[in-house]
Amino acid sequence: MCIRDRLSTLPLIQPQNIKTVHFICHSHQDVGWVKTIDEYYTQEVKNVYNRVFAAMKQDSKRKFVAVEMAFVSRYWYEANESLKQDILNFIQNGQLEILNGGWVMNDEAAAYYEDIVDQMTIGHRFSKETFNYVPKAGWQIDPFGHSNSQALLYSQMGMDSWFIERMDYEDFETRKRNKALDIVMKSQEKTKFPMFTHLNIYKYGMDPARLLVDRIRKGFDD
Numbered sequence: 001m002c003i004r005d006r007l008s009t010l011p012l013i014q015p016q017n018i019k020t021v022h023f024i025c026h027s028h029q030d031v032g033w034v035k036t037i038d039e040y041y042t043q044e045v046k047n048v049y050n051r052v053f054a055a056m057k058q059d060s061k062r063k064f065v066a067v068e069m070a071f072v073s074r075y076w077y078e079a080n081e082s083l084k085q086d087i088l089n090f091i092q093n094g095q096l097e098i099l100n101g102g103w104v105m106n107d108e109a110a111a112y113y114e115d116i117v118d119q120m121t122i123g124h125r126f127s128k129e130t131f132n133y134v135p136k137a138g139w140q141i142d143p144f145g146h147s148n149s150q151a152l153l154y155s156q157m158g159m160d161s162w163f164i165e166r167m168d169y170e171d172f173e174t175r176k177r178n179k180a181l182d183i184v185m186k187s188q189e190k191t192k193f194p195m196f197t198h199l200n201i202y203k204y205g206m207d208p209a210r211l212l213v214d215r216i217r218k219g220f221d222d
Contacts, residue, residue, distance in 0.1 A: 026065035027052070028142055031104040037070065045071045056095050057086055063095050067139050069123035070103045076130060091131050099163075101127050101135035108140065108147045116153060124157070138162035141200060151195035152187035162197045176201065 027048045029040050049071075056062045066072050076084065090096035102123040106116050127133050138154040138161065140146060146164045154162055162185065167175075175181050181199040 024065060025052075025063060026067065026099070026139070028067055028105065028139075029071065030142070031068055031070045041071055041074060046075060049075050053083070053086060053090070056090055060093065060095065063097070064090075065097050065099050065139070067098070067100050068104055069098075069101060069126050072098075073126050073130075088131065091133055098127055098131070098133055098135050099137050099139035105140060105142055108143045108150045109145055113149070113153075116150070120153070120157065134158065136160055138195075141165040148185055148187045151185035151197065152193050155193035155195045160196065162195050163200060164197060165200045167199060172199070175199065 027045065029045050031037055032040070035043070049066075052064050056064060076087065079087070087096065091098075100123075101120070103119040103126075104123075106119055124134060127135065136159055138150075138159050140150065141163065142165070144166055146166070151162055181201060183197050183199075185195045185197040187193060
């Protein structure tokens with residue numbers, strides 16, 4: 001059953017129950033994992049970009065978030081001049097936003113300080129030189145755990161917010177229950193580099209149809 005059919009079976013929402021829900025249309029893919037970088041790009045990432053950019057050109061209200069510059073740069077270098085101009089227009093009018101902006105979405109446990117800085121530098125340099133765009137928000141939704149050192153680095157890179165996901169399930173449920181998914185991450189008790197941090201509640205792989213239907217039926221109570 002398609003989303004439209006599933007929504008048609010729901011009762012009307014009363015005005016007092018209307019909530020603001022933010023959907024972030026984004027794409028994340030590892031720069032090499034169970035497939036090679038080339039396989040991920042040719043079989044998945046390139047197809048996503050092709051379809052998304054075509055849809056954005058049809059409707060200026062459509063927005064998208066790009067993250068890994070390893071894939072964005074390859075797509076850019078393969079694009080013809082017309083497509084490159086479309087991408088530049090998307091960035092200038094706010095349809096396309098770059099989050100994180102590193103070459104990859106780095107691990108936070110095993111990666112060494114210099115490696116994180118180097119890969120972020122490469123990605124940000126490409127974004128700045130190509131699009132005149134410097135990312136202002138961190139988007140670390142897939143690393144297996146998070147560190148205050150990453151928050152410190154992002155703050156020193158000029159970012160003003162950081163979005164994360166993976167967390168111990170008991171800690172997550174406690175924060176969700178106590179409405180404490182927004183925190184200020186600090187590298188130490190008294191730091192001049194605090195980072196506003198938000199823990200995404202529904203994970204990056206949530207099926208949008210199931211999310212919307214389930215949440216409406218529950219009345220957004222939890």
